[in-house]
Amino acid sequence: MRPLFALFIGLLFGAGLALSGMTSPAKVQGFLDITGAWDPSLAFVMAGAIGIGLVLFRIARRRLPPPSHRVDPALIGGSVLFGIGWGLVGYCPGPALTALGSLDPKALTFVAAMLAGTVLQRVVASLRDQARGLARPTGEQAAAANACGA
Amino acid sequence: MVIDWQNFTPLASLAGGVVIGISAGLLAARSGRILGVSGFVSGFFEADKEWTARLALIVGLILAPLLIGTVHALPSVVPEVGWPSVIFGGLLVGFGTRLASGCTSGHGVCGLSRLSLRSAVATGAFMASAIVTVFVLRHVA
Secondary structure, eight states: OOHHHHHHHHHHHHHHHHHHTTTOHHHHHHHHOTTSEEOTHHHHHHHHHHHHHHHHHHHTGGGSOOOOOOOOHHHHHHHHHHHHHHHHHSOOHHHHHHGGGGTOHHHHHHHHHHHHHHHHHHHHHHHHHHHHHHHSOOHHHHHHHHHTTO | OEEOGGGOOHHHHHHHHHHHHHHHHHHHHHHOOOOOHHHHHHGGGOOSTTHHHHHHHHHHHHHHHHHHHTTSOOOOOSOSSOHHHHHHHHHHHHHHHHHTTOOIIIIIIIIHHTTOHHHHHHHHHHHHHHHHHHHIIIIIO
16 A cells, blocks of 8 residues: 555545535434434445445455454444444544544544544453463463363 | 435435445555555554555545535534533544444445455444434434
């Protein structure tokens, strides 16, 4: 990934988000409010993106490792937490970043909190990995545990 | 179910979606990378050789609406919620997307385009919890 090409992709992606209406938290919440006055526009964003995506990712499939089909508690739990935040504010990560240019205090604060959440998850994950490393039983301990019927 | 016809923008949204899909597909085809914004944000904390490229992509993302805004009026990007929601919501989005290894772009656009079961489950889960959250906010609380 070359920086200049990445910049171009960022501009294109940001333009798509702005054109589609995804950058408006009010519109996102209007889409999620299916029992109120529902604005189905963002379903069209998904349809457009995935419609062309199905073709382009098929062409690009040799450039990528095969997609994962693994489903685990972290995937579901993390997605549920993300959805709560998304519904609460109307920002997912892309639109939150595109909102930075407005220099609006709430947009800036949201991105700062999102970065804090990202760091927090990294810290929790590394502590858990460390704890797992420490808890890994030695041969002797494992034998003792087996003897106890554990 | 009542459709909000006043705010309904099917053509602009479809066109914007196509542009989003093209940007993700191009990045995959040319660079072999998944366009996942939460991953790029997390990569901010990793010093490797793609650090500059990830930052450049984020800069493009920020510049795009500013450039378009000079020729075409865009809707407000300011959230209509109070400060506690902004802070709590930001923390949840940051933490949740990294725990799930992806967000609306990585799972919702790229993963679904690749027919990944993992991404389909993630997208179903975050859509469902977001819909329930808005329901509680607007019709219960």
